[in-house]
């Protein structure tokens with residue numbers, strides 16, 4: 167297995183589009199991916215992320231645009247010619263074949279010799295920690311183990327690109343976290359260029375080198391996890407990245423007892439946004455009085471739904487337990503408050 171030696175230098179998508187009748191599912195996606203990068207395509211249901219992945223895989227022809235791999239056009243090639251590894255949410259394993267035969271299948275189809283198949287399958291199973299289950303059948307495995315087989319089956323082919331479509335969405339919360347770490351570890355070990363589709367921002371932030379956030383078939387922002395987390399460029403991106411509190415205004419954001427100030431200044435600002443974890447009981451800046459309506463226990467702190475005197479619902483946190491009906495002051499530091507123009 168080639169360790170940390172990416173087998174592709176550059177994948178380039180230029181104006182990649184796909185229509186279904188009058189619906190434009192993917193609208194002019196342009197993106198340059200460097201060998202070894204882990205890219206997450208992120209966005210709400212229906213934003214076009216699976217369409218983008220299927221266009222890359224060769225399962226869907228493009229309506230416009232082109233895809234090149236190290237300068238060579240690949241969007242005109244059939245899926246099997248591209249030779250990309252694919253991992254989907256339904257593992258699509260052969261139920262009648264043992265784990266090792268499932269993993270060996272693609273190599274056999276490519277005419278690889280018997281002893282090389284044996285070595286490569288063994289190595290792939292070691293990488294996903296499944297050597298001990300080589301002779302089992304998929305029906306005898308847990309969901310997480312089956313997904314590991316699906317991953318082994320993709321990496322054993324040493325593909326130039328791995329495409330993953332919501333691979334963890336069928337797993338329970340604990341397994342999902344375990345497999346997330348596993349995927350990260352494999353990527354660090356093998357350096358395989360990976361494109362990963364998810365609607366889960368936490369998953370995307372924790373796995374990817376760069377995120378591509380989409381809405382209605384169009385790219386909204388491309389950046390590192392830190393950039394999208396701290397500097398979302400539009401209210402849509404901010405909302406998707408967890409800025410749940412949205413305060414409408416016209417250039418200023420005024421409450422009964424304070425006018426909020428932000429470090430980010432925008433002329434013609436029409437919305438201010440902050441995360442629930444930044445609107446806190448005990449923060450003195452931008453403090454306003456609110457009435458507690460709902461209290462949720464979250465381990466180290468309590469998540470509150472509160473209402474301002476003017477009737478605006480907000481989400482905040484408190485280090486101490488409060489009860490519905492309590493009146494408290496919540497505040498947000500100006501550097502944690504973003505403002506956007508319309």
Ligand SMILES: Nc1ncnc2c1ncn2[C@@H]1O[C@H](COP(=O)(O)OP(=O)(O)OP(=O)(O)O)[C@@H](O)[C@H]1O
Nearest residue numbers: 186189190191210211212213214215216217218365
């Ligand atoms: N085969 C198809 N025929 C017609 N419309 C389609 C087809 N496939 C996708 N679409 C439409 O294209 C848009 C994008 O779909 P896509 O499956 O790419 O979104 P997605 O972001 O992957 O969503 P999800 O997270 O729900 O899978 C949607 O409006 C969808 O209804």
